[in-house]
Amino acid sequence: MHTLTSGSKLAGKMVFVPYNQFKDVKFIAEGGFSKIYKAIWIDGPVTNYWSNKRRKRNYEVVLKKLNNSKEITYKELNELKIFHEFSLNWKKSNFDYNYDKNNYISKYFGITQEPVTKDIMIIMPYYNSGDLINYLTNDFYRLRDIISGLVNIHSVNILHRDFHSGNIFFLDKRHVYLGDLGLSKSATEFTDDDNNNENYGIIPYMAPEIFKGQKYTKKSDIYSFGMIMWEFMTGRRPFWNRSHDAELIIEICDGLRPPIVTNAPEGYIELMKECWNSVPNKRPEATDIYMKL
Missing domain, CATH: 1.10.510.10 (Transferase(Phosphotransferase) domain 1)
Known part of the structure; x- marks a missing residue:
């Protein structure tokens, strides 16, 4: 089984976030390979690349739970791999993660792990107006x-x-x-x-x-x-x-x-x-x- 610990760095500033950092977790949709939940991230994402102290607290997020993913490997976390490759190569944001800058690609903050099933959940912003x-x-x-x-x-x-x-x-x-x-x-x-x-x-x-x-x-x-x-x-x-x-x-x-x-x-x-x-x-x-x- 793949073990995840608090603070594990995945790509750039994306890290593993303990599940107890999320409150008001509510199911909103289901796809072929995942379930989607809305939640409040208590500490919220870092808003300044150079400092972990500046955060958007009580931040609305989506938790995308990947079905049957408790034994997933880093290689299989393809969404994070692709985002990392994109963020490293896109010239307009190659030194900073500015949450107000729009490159028209959904942001990914990191992952958490559902405590009962141990399935991986990808953390991303909640978009108010839907798809x-x-x-x-x-x-x-x-x-x-x-x-x-x-x-x-x-x-x-x-x-x-x-x-x-x-x-x-x-x-x-x-x-x-x-x-x-x-x-x-x-x-x-x-x-x-x-x-x-x-x-x-x-x-x-x-x-x-x-x-x-x-x-x-x-x-x-x-x-x-x-x-x-x-x-x-x-x-x-x-x-x-x-x-x-x-x-x-x-x-x-x-x-x-x-x-x-x-x-x-x-x-x-x-x-x-x-x-x-x-x-x-x-x-x-x-x-x-x-x-x-």
């Missing part, structure tokens, strides 16, 4: 913020690999963050996962080449962004009226895409279609999308 599903809007400036997050991830050669509206969080009307980097990995990293036939994600947001056994690339994330553009345009999830089954996968691989049903600007529709092109190399780069939005 994109609960906050669909025609404010296309927010869409530009979302692609900014993807630009930042891709700039340090990291793939998201699970990019959908449920992983886009709103602190308020002006602050958007990309989260849930649990499936993310370096674009140059090759693991056994790439050799098996298992695919992870929500079918309507997954690029057709993934269903055909090809590797994830940055262009796979771009396909997902095209679906998010459609969701912004219509207020519905792509293929909301279809079962997410093998039949849908086959049709997506054959070129099926959500219908264009609104009077969105022609340039917007064309960019969206470029993003979900069946040929990965014909999809734009994240930086190109940012410039066009």
Whole structure:
């Protein structure tokens, strides 16, 4: 069993936080591999890189409990590994952790351990306005913020690999963050996962080449962004009226895409279609999308 002790340093300023530091822990949601809780962190995160004394006390956080993770290793804590790699390489924040600075990526403060099950819980901020599903809007400036997050991830050669509206969080009307980097990995990293036939994600947001056994690339994330553009345009999830089954996968691989049903600007529709092109190399780069939005 992997033993965690108070003060164990993981990456940068992210450490193990004793579970008794959290109060008012309340269950709020459940995913395929985790349970989500809201809590109050009594001491709160450090707000100054140079001093542990400056903290945001009684800070609202989310505790993401990874199911059956009591024997997890550091290698398997992939969300923290990816965040560490990102924080070390992103040029605008390579010497400081400023909680008011928005790089459009959800912050990760560290981990704790649930005392009964011994499962690992990742500590991250609580976003008051929920995810994109609960906050669909025609404010296309927010869409530009979302692609900014993807630009930042891709700039340090990291793939998201699970990019959908449920992983886009709103602190308020002006602050958007990309989260849930649990499936993310370096674009140059090759693991056994790439050799098996298992695919992870929500079918309507997954690029057709993934269903055909090809590797994830940055262009796979771009396909997902095209679906998010459609969701912004219509207020519905792509293929909301279809079962997410093998039949849908086959049709997506054959070129099926959500219908264009609104009077969105022609340039917007064309960019969206470029993003979900069946040929990965014909999809734009994240930086190109940012410039066009």
